[in-house]
Amino acid sequence: MDERDNHFMGFAKLLVADLERQGFLTPVHGVYPYTLIARRAYDLLYFLLDEAPLHSGSFDVGYGSPSEINEVIGFLPDMTTWPESEQE
Numbered sequence: 001m002d003e004r005d006n007h008f009m010g011f012a013k014l015l016v017a018d019l020e021r022q023g024f025l026t027p028v029h030g031v032y033p034y035t036l037i038a039r040r041a042y043d044l045l046y047f048l049l050d051e052a053p054l055h056s057g058s059f060d061v062g063y064g065s066p067s068e069i070n071e072v073i074g075f076l077p078d079m080t081t082w083p084e085s086e087q088e
Contacts, residue, residue, distance in 0.1 A: 003074065004042045005035050010080035012037035018082075045073055 012034040019025035025032070049069050 003070070005039050007073065007076075008038045008041035008045075008078050009034060010078040011041050014079065014082060042073065045076070046070070049073070 015037055016025060016032045016034060020032075046069055049072060050066075
């Protein structure tokens with residue numbers, strides 16, 4: 001597994017637990033889709049950084065190359081708890 005598969009693993013575990021608790025997800029052969037969710041979270045962030053306007057309010061982007069975008073994502077923390085306003 002690489003950075004794309006691992007960087008947002010905490011988020012993936014939070015989402016799986018939330019989906020399971022609400023009855024929307026059950027494991028397939030005892031396996032949850034942690035890696036797939038982590039990978040797609042990374043892909044979403046990559047897409048947003050790549051497609052964001054260069055100057056969009058206080059969020060100034062324009063990273064350019066794929067390696068620059070990957071570098072920026074590497075500095076972002078994983079989400080290991082839901083924001084307080086979202087916790088039950």
